Amino acid sequence: MKRVKKKIFHDYIARQGLKSTRQRDIILEAFLSSDRHLSIEELYLKLRVKHPNIGYATVYRTLKLFAESGIAREMQFGDGQTRYDHVGEGEHHDHLVCTGCGAIIEFENETIETLQNEVAAAHGFLIKTHKLELYGLCARCRG
Amino acid sequence: MKRVKKKIFHDYIARQGLKSTRQRDIILEAFLSSDRHLSIEELYLKLRVKHPNIGYATVYRTLKLFAESGIAREMQFGDGQTRYDHVGEGEHHDHLVCTGCGAIIEFENETIETLQNEVAAAHGFLIKTHKLELYGLCARCRG
DNA sequence: GCGCATCATGAAAGTGATTTTCACTAACAT
DNA sequence: ATGTTAGTGAAAATCACTTTCATGATGCGC
Secondary structure, eight states, X not given: OHHHHHHHHHHHHHHTTOOOOHHHHHHHHHHHTSOSSEEHHHHHHHHHHHOTTSOHHHHHHHXXXXXXXXXXXXXXXXXXXXXXXXXXXXXXXXXXXXXXXXXXXXXXXXXXXXXXXXXXXXXXXXXEEEEEXXXXXXXXXXX | OHXXXXXXXXXXXXXXXXXXXXXXXXXXXXXXXXXXSEEHHHHHHHHHHHOTTSOHHHHHHHHHHHHHHTSEEEEEOSSXXXXXXXXXXXXXXXXXXXXXXXXXXXXXXXHHHHHHHHHHHHTTOEEEEEEEEEEEEOTTTOO
């Protein structure tokens, strides 16, 4: 899984005529082995422990590159920070966001996806991506 | 329709012990007679033509107030700006966002809403709100 | 109507999260 | 090994709000 994503990223880098660097590999490894939905700052802080020399800007630029290469997805959950989600081959999931504790739970629902495509078709739209977030209280927070 | 929303807002203002001001009325009128999904800046610029004395901060605070009163809804479409959507009585709609020309089209789909509730229930979640956006190219932009 | 406790406003300063700049390095094709 | 081009890190600049503060309205009580 990690291996596959590393390959996808490296292929992308090569295809775009970009360079493979030590920093990118370190950041990629850290990203792949971290929680989903990490913000730039969270990843930066995590990296800083072992690699205090890697700058915030590099993490920022590399994460953007991950998104471009298709192994990550930029997300906004209304907390003012952009988060980067992992993206699997052809996989897509949506989120349940707990407004109480901030927990983010993933789910997939084929039927909803199908309906979305129908809606799009009815409007002549060609869907590229979508975003579905359900905000509320998780089982633990709804006392 | 406009009348109803004005009343809702004024009632809210009164209930909260706030004051009715000339600026709020001007901004409310401009908001109600403008496109849906306006950003603070867009509304501010629009207002500035006839009311150059109204400050950005006032538009910002008033829009927040609209959202609190229930006649507007804050939205984020990934373009870095918060937009304010009109909200009708009990109504809810989702969006198709064209990444080509920026057009935003609204739609409603009862079945999807039902499925969302089922997903939430399956996870013990209590849904408060949701956000569903389909990004792609509109009929005009998919050449 | 008038006083005045509050709330509101506008200009400007402050914030927080990126995003860009720039001088310096590192990759990699030759 | 070297030249060309992309990458890096620190710091400065942006951007989109958000708050502060001195000044100006509101509107209830008399």
